[in-house]
Amino acid sequence: MLKITNVNGLIIGLCFTVLLFQEQANAQLVIGQPNLGFSQACASESFNSYDVTFVFSPESAVNASNQFIIEMSDADGDFSNSTTVYTSSPGSVTDSPATLNFSIPETTAGEDYRIRVKSTSPVATSSSSAAFAAYYKLQDSPFSINNLVSTGAYCTGGSYLLTIDNPGTGNNDSPLNYPSLTFNWYKETSSTTSVFVAEGPSLSVSEEGTYFVETNYGSCTSDSFSNRVTISEASSSGEAEATIASSLGNPYCPEQGLTTLSTIGGNSYQWFKDGVEIPDATNQMYQTDESGTFSVQVDLGDCSASGSIDLESELFESEINVDEVNHLIEGETLSVEITNTAISPEFQWYFNNQIIADANDNTYDITEFGDYTVVISETSGCEGSRIYEFTVEEGIDPFPDVEKIPNVISPNGDFKNDTWVLPLEYTTGTNTEVVILNEQGKVVFQTIDYQNNWPENDLNLTSINQVFYYIITTTDGEVKKGSITVVK
Structure with a gap:
């Protein structure tokens, strides 16, 4: 009886051992190298979605609580400080091959990123993917440099500083608003080619040519580039051209507010309108809502520059x-x-x-x-x-129906007794001659169409109450004479 018991125990132990080894064998999971569904990741606010496909085996080794994780390396392919860009829900991925979708972080910028796939239950890690370029384009629209002024000039032996505008002009979205971005400056070599010059948010130019700058998104194409600026050298005895740009265009719409006139950079400035100096207009930029010819004088140091613009308003007349x-x-x-x-x-x-x-x-x-x-x-x-x-x-009726010829008036602008008002039988339409003389007998007023409008002008009175004389002659020969006292 004792022997039978020992045999049974041995059998049970062997079965347990076999089951244990089988479970351990099933727990070994192998994840293949991730296969990228893209050649480069050029993300932006409008697009940031990328697929990766991988195989794993055996499928039976994946536990119900397992999660697959996608990790992204740094820009040099190093996973020491990797970033998790995707984590699946527990037990949601059970079939191989599997395709997962992830987004890259906004701080992504480099040419040698890699990804790898990890599992949590059982724990396993794939080899890294092929390297790929990845950039998140925080700013992806054209921007301005040099205040959108298309030219610049430097004196012989000097230089001209080109800078990215911040915040720029108009609706300009300056890339300087995004501190993580870097920039590459270029000089045109033809209408379609250019050469790299330098990195940074500004460029000191001491060589003639046309320059522009792009946000550094590596091999990713982008619309984040600047306007072109042509730089020339001005001799100390000559004067360079100072281009003027209007922020609202030319013609411009005043309903949008003031337009900003900008010119090339220099040491000092003076603005003029229609040839007349504008007081206190001594900055590189000048704002206005008027039309006219605006000009500027720019001191470049050992030489100078000048320019003008015929600014027109689109607002109707x-x-x-x-x-x-x-x-x-x-x-x-x-x-x-x-x-x-x-x-x-x-x-x-x-x-x-x-x-x-x-x-x-x-x-x-x-x-x-x-x-x-x-x-x-x-x-x-x-x-x-x-x-x-x-x-x-x-108002006052210029031809009231008065009965008598007045002999006093007080032309002080109060609309009361300001002019010598005659009865209607002597005024316009009656062909009556009206003559007024001063104290010396000189005729100071004469008409045959009296409008009740004397005196029309300042009489330059020499006394407080100066006297004038009148002669009124009707068409039938009737004559009226008298005096007019003008009260100051």
Whole structure:
């Protein structure tokens, strides 16, 4: 009986050992070298998705809790400080071959990255993939240098500094806003070729030529490049050309705000408009919302540069046919008209800051006294607006029905007794001759069409109350004579 028990125990032990060895054998997992579904990874905000395929064997060795991990090396292919770029869910990958998708980090920039695949249960690691170039293009749009000025100049024996603009002009997305980026400067050798010059955010140029800079994305193509700048040498006895650029273009739309005029770099600057010096305009850039000929003088040290630009506004032209202050007699109508060159114009009229309903044309007839405003808006193209403000006040009837010839006037601008107003039988349309003489008997005014408008000009009075004399002769020979005292 004892022998049978020993035999059974031996059999059980052997079976346990076989099962243990079989489980250990199944736990050995081999992961093949990752096969890249791409030749280079040129990622950006709009695209960052890459496939890798790998085989593993045996499939039965993968436990239900297993996760596959994709690690990415540094730019030199070293995994000492690798980055995990993908981790699968537990038990989600069970069939070989497997294809996984990953994204590269925004700090990626180099030509010799590699990836490898690891498993967690059982633990296994593949060999590294083939090397590949990888860059995340943080900035992938054209940018400006030299404030978009297309030229620069240096004196003989000197140099000119080209820099990447920050934040640049207009909608310029300066790559300097991304500290991890680096830059390569080039000099053109033909219309289609160029040579590398130097690295960095700026370049000191002491050789004539056309230069530009690109963000360093290695072998990846990119739209992150600058405008071209042509640099020339100016002799100490000569004057170089100072190109002027407008940030909003030329013509420009004032509705977008002020346009910035920029010129080449120098030691000092002076801006002019239509040949007249602009006070305090002594920087490399000058802002304006006007049209005209703008010029600049640039001190380069041992030589100088000058340039000009005929700056034009795209905003439409317009005129109004009334003055800022207008006088209207009760019962009369003031017809206001706006002439303009606007594309698809719209008009809105206001009376005492209130919208006038249905007043949407370029003309409006006014019968009330008050403050008026009209806004003309261009709804196509530049889409700007012009505003006119004017006042209508009660005026004085130039031909009131007066009974007597006045002998005193006070031309002080208060619209009361400012002019010598005659009865209607002696005014315009009656062919009555009106003659006015000074104290010395000299004729100072004479007409047969009197408009109740004397004195029209300053009389240069020599005394406080100066006396003039009048002679009124009607067509039938009637004569009226008298004096006019002008009160200062």
